[in-house]
Amino acid sequence: MSTTVDPGTKGRILVVDDDASLAEMLSIVLRQEGFDSELCGRGDEAMATFRDYRPDLVLLDLMLPGLDGIEVCKQIRAESGVPIVMLTAKGDTVDVVVGLESGADDYVVKPFKPKELVARIRARMRKFDDADSEALAIGDLVIDVAGHTVTRDGSPIALTPLEFDLLVCLARKPHQVFSREILLEQVWGYRHAADTRLVNVHVQRLRSKVEHDPENPEIVVTVRGVGYKAGSQ
Amino acid sequence: MLRRVLTVWRRSIQARVVVTTVLLSALAVSAVGWLLLQQVRDGLLQHRVDAVLAESATEVADARDRLSAASSVDVDASGQQRDLVEPIIQRGATRGFDVVMAGPINRDGENPGGRIADGGAEFSPGLDTASVPVRLEDHFARRDGTAWTYTTIRSTDGDTVTSVPGIVVGSQVELPADGLTYVLYFLYPLNEEQETLGLVTRALLAAGALLLLLVAGVTWLVTRQVVTPIRLARQVAERLAAGQLQERLRVHGEDDLARLAISFNQMASNLQRQIRQLEELSRVQRRFTSDVSHELRTPLTTVRMAGDVLHDARGRFDPAASRAAELLQTELDRFERLLVDLLEISRFDAGAAVLETDDVNLVDVVHRVVDAAQPLARKRGVEVAVRAPDRPCLAEADVRRVERILRNLVANAIDHAAAPPTPGVPAIVVSVDADDQAAAVAVRDYGVGLAPGESAMVFNRFWRADPARDRSSGGTGLGLAISLEDTHLHGGWLQAWGRPGGGAQFRLTLPRRVGGPLHHSPLPLVPTDAGERVS
Numbered sequence: 001m002s003t004t005v006d007p008g009t010k011g012r013i014l015v016v017d018d019d020a021s022l023a024e025m026l027s028i029v030l031r032q033e034g035f036d037s038e039l040c041g042r043g044d045e046a047m048a049t050f051r052d053y054r055p056d057l058v059l060l061d062l063m064l065p066g067l068d069g070i071e072v073c074k075q076i077r078a079e080s081g082v083p084i085v086m087l088t089a090k091g092d093t094v095d096v097v098v099g100l101e102s103g104a105d106d107y108v109v110k111p112f113k114p115k116e117l118v119a120r121i122r123a124r125m126r127k128f129d130d131a132d133s134e135a136l137a138i139g140d141l142v143i144d145v146a147g148h149t150v151t152r153d154g155s156p157i158a159l160t161p162l163e164f165d166l167l168v169c170l171a172r173k174p175h176q177v178f179s180r181e182i183l184l185e186q187v188w189g190y191r192h193a194a195d196t197r198l199v200n201v202h203v204q205r206l207r208s209k210v211e212h213d214p215e216n217p218e219i220v221v222t223v224r225g226v227g228y229k230a231g232s233q
Numbered sequence: 234m235l236r237r238v239l240t241v242w243r244r245s246i247q248a249r250v251v252v253t254t255v256l257l258s259a260l261a262v263s264a265v266g267w268l269l270l271q272q273v274r275d276g277l278l279q280h281r282v283d284a285v286l287a288e289s290a291t292e293v294a295d296a297r298d299r300l301s302a303a304s305s306v307d308v309d310a311s312g313q314q315r316d317l318v319e320p321i322i323q324r325g326a327t328r329g330f331d332v333v334m335a336g337p338i339n340r341d342g343e344n345p346g347g348r349i350a351d352g353g354a355e356f357s358p359g360l361d362t363a364s365v366p367v368r369l370e371d372h373f374a375r376r377d378g379t380a381w382t383y384t385t386i387r388s389t390d391g392d393t394v395t396s397v398p399g400i401v402v403g404s405q406v407e408l409p410a411d412g413l414t415y416v417l418y419f420l421y422p423l424n425e426e427q428e429t430l431g432l433v434t435r436a437l438l439a440a441g442a443l444l445l446l447l448v449a450g451v452t453w454l455v456t457r458q459v460v461t462p463i464r465l466a467r468q469v470a471e472r473l474a475a476g477q478l479q480e481r482l483r484v485h486g487e488d489d490l491a492r493l494a495i496s497f498n499q500m501a502s503n504l505q506r507q508i509r510q511l512e513e514l515s516r517v518q519r520r521f522t523s524d525v526s527h528e529l530r531t532p533l534t535t536v537r538m539a540g541d542v543l544h545d546a547r548g549r550f551d552p553a554a555s556r557a558a559e560l561l562q563t564e565l566d567r568f569e570r571l572l573v574d575l576l577e578i579s580r581f582d583a584g585a586a587v588l589e590t591d592d593v594n595l596v597d598v599v600h601r602v603v604d605a606a607q608p609l610a611r612k613r614g615v616e617v618a619v620r621a622p623d624r625p626c627l628a629e630a631d632v633r634r635v636e637r638i639l640r641n642l643v644a645n646a647i648d649h650a651a652a653p654p655t656p657g658v659p660a661i662v663v664s665v666d667a668d669d670q671a672a673a674v675a676v677r678d679y680g681v682g683l684a685p686g687e688s689a690m691v692f693n694r695f696w697r698a699d700p701a702r703d704r705s706s707g708g709t710g711l712g713l714a715i716s717l718e719d720t721h722l723h724g725g726w727l728q729a730w731g732r733p734g735g736g737a738q739f740r741l742t743l744p745r746r747v748g749g750p751l752h753h754s755p756l757p758l759v760p761t762d763a764g765e766r767v768s
Contacts, residue, residue, distance in 0.1 A: 022535045029538050032545075063527065087534075089527035110530035111569050114541045181601070196632065197589070225592045225627070 009036040011125050014055035016040045016072060017087060018065050026059065029114045035121070043067030047075050057083045057124055059117075062099060070102045077103030081160035083124035087112075100201035105162040106188060107198075123189025124162070138171040139219040139231045141210060150210070162187065163206045170220060170230040179227040203228060246463075247456045254452040255445055262441040273433050277426045282400060286381065288328075289402040289419040292321055293379070296406055296417065303409070310337070310411035311353065317406070318355040321417070331357040331386065331420040333365055337413035338374060338405075357420075361387040361394075365418050369403050373416045379404045386420050398423045462490040466497055478505040519583040526576050533569065540565045567709075574711035578694065581718040588722055590747050593632045594625040595672050599665050602639040606647060610661070615650045617643065618659035626667030628743040634719040635743070638727070639663075641712040642676040642739045648708065649680035649737065666755040667745075673756040675740040683731025691729050692717045716741075724748045730758050 013035050017023045020041065027037045040049040044066030050058065058076060062069035073084055086099045086107040096107055105124055108117055136143040142151050145168055150157045159167065165187050170178060178186075180196040188198060203222075207214045219231045241248050296317055303313070318334040325332045336353035348370055349362045356362055364386045372380050379402065386399035399422045405414050465482060472480040481501060482494040544562040547555040580586050603617050610617045628635075643663065650660040662677045683691065690696050695710040713727075720727040723743050731737035742754040 111534040
């Protein structure tokens with residue numbers, strides 16, 4: 001669990017949603033599940049609340065007054081790798097992909113079941129089992145699992161926890177090809193197959209950070225028709 | 234070559250009009266020309282015959298005068314004959330006619346005589362006496378007077394033999410020397426008339442040919458004037474059809490073609506306006522769907538969560554409130570599914586649905602769907618089996634949509650499945666197969682089946698086989714309609730087969746490539762065991 005957790009709670013969650021009833025309902029459900037939460041109703045106030053509250057996870061509605069949810073997402077990403085779960089009323093491809101590309105880790109389509117949302121939150125706040133402080137290598141990258149850092153030639157690369165998890169998952173079994181469904185299960189915690197676009201978008205984001213040339217990836221390699229695997233080096 | 238000519242003939246109004254006009258004109262010109270020629274020839278000949286008859290009559294009268302003047306009995310018949318004919322032959326040589334004087338005719342004897350061939354004939358030098366037709370000779374053997382006919386005059390001049398058409402006039406004279414009748418034949422050539430006729434014919438032919446050329450040219454020009462605007466209109470219509478709705482025809486003047494252009498442009502404008510309206514309508518509809526979606530989803534989420542909280546806390550309520558919380562929960566589920574399905578359908582109706590395609594292995598998808606459906610199946614005591622080949626069954630498809638289709642089909646089958654007809658056999662069989670062109674999944678159940686005609690209706694929105702039957706799995710009635718739309722988006726087939734009491738089979742066929750040709754399905758629509766199980 002994160003070190004910033006207050007005693008007695010499982011985590012701090014910032015809820016950014018302009019619908020007051022939904023926000024309040026969310027905070028009730030989250031409290032029942034043992035999370036501490038803070039509400040914010042405007043997009044332009046979200047950053048201030050975020051810096052002030054320092055949450056472990058952000059639930060972010062896409063349609064917000066003041067500032068678009070997408071923009072808020074980009075701003076948070078600019079200064080933090082904190083998990084962001086989008087709440088979207090539109091299951092349409094474009095909205096989801098734009099949201100994911102702007103930095104969100106996962107999304108839930110309204111109307112969602114409270115249990116589904118909590119499962120998403122838990123999955124995002126869960127950490128890999130860090131019992132052994134192993135050091136993994138993938139390509140010319142060195143991954144310190146316990147220290148949660150990735151370095152290339154000694155200089156650290158900043159990854160969000162999700163991107164880190166994705167990379168570690170691939171690096172632990174260098175020769176195995178992971179299908180998108182398996183990755184969804186292992187990294188995102190989905191029991192049943194969900195939207196494989198999640199995987200595609202995040203692999204792109206990860207590549208843009210760790211690859212020398214994201215157009216010709218060497219670290220996260222696509223296996224056509226199957227999925228992804230760690231680079232062969 | 235012939236094919237090209239035929240193509241031009243089929244394609245070009247201009248060519249057809251020009252050719253038919255020229256052909257018809259040629260017919261008319263030939264008829265007129267022929268008539269004219271006939272008239273001219275008859276006129277010429279009539280004129281010549283009149284002249285010839287007059288001249289020969291003068292000659293004969295002259296000869297008779299001379300004979301009556303010399304009507305003494307001093308010389309013999311042949312001498313007298315020669316005396317008579319010689320000056321006539323000389324006059325003929327200068328005036329251009331030939332003369333033959335045949336031997337005497339004896340009408341009383343067995344052989345009437347008078348034949349030129351019998352000898353004793355006097356004639357112009359070089360003339361072939363066979364030029365006098367035998368018919369004419371026969372005529373004089375029986376009758377008196379003057380007679381004429383057409384013939385071919387042949388004559389030899391040295392070695393050259395000439396042969397020209399001509400008129401032969403015969404007249405009888407009686408020689409006082411022997412008192413017998415001789416026939417004088419005058420042969421008048423018709424070369425002049427022939428030449429004149431030839432001249433007229435050539436002139437007529439030339440005039441006809443020129444006339445035809447003129448007609449062809451005029452027709453070509455006239456049709457061009459009509460056809461060119463039509464061709465322009467065609468080009469514009471093609472561009473309109475290709476979606477360039479701003480295309481218009483240029484309007485010149487106020488004639489029929491200009492009015493056609495005006496009408497055409499009006500049609501195009503109306504079309505453009507209608508299409509814009511439809512596009513606008515579609516946009517508004519899409520926008521509306523999106524807005525409704527958003528506006529409905531947010532409060533529903535709140536209600537949903539509130540319902541969940543109440544449901545979790547129902548143990549602390551009194552029995553009525555507790556049951557109410559349960560009902561609230563289940564109905565919320567149903568409401569939510571209905572809303573999602575309705576929004577999905579309206580997205581299809583607005584044409585806003587898009588495919589996200591990738592190579593999909595249907596075997597994987599089927600296993601995933603069947604695994605996910607196992608809890609529901611177990612609850613119903615129904616076994617679901619998968620029959621798939623070892624190789625992957627690939628199709629280019631949107632995996633989310635394909636999965637939704639298969640989820641629907643399997644859930645549907647579980648809903649309608651009856652106890653397996655023979656023990657140990659699964660109540661639902663999901664088969665997968667693929668070939669180069671297509672991949673297919675068939676979901677077979679052994680439930681109540683479908684009545685005749687129902688296999689098409691199952692895809693209708695909110696259709697129920699039996700209105701009294703409840704939807705135990707909580708289907709919204711839109712599942713198969715959405716599945717069908719999803720399938721159409723892929724350019725595939727979704728078909729149903731069923732028999733009352735014999736169960737049903739739903740088959741999804743997807744082309745190997747989206748929008749690719751689909752001619753057959755790797756799996757049969759009517760299951761192979763369709764016959765056996767009907768009791």
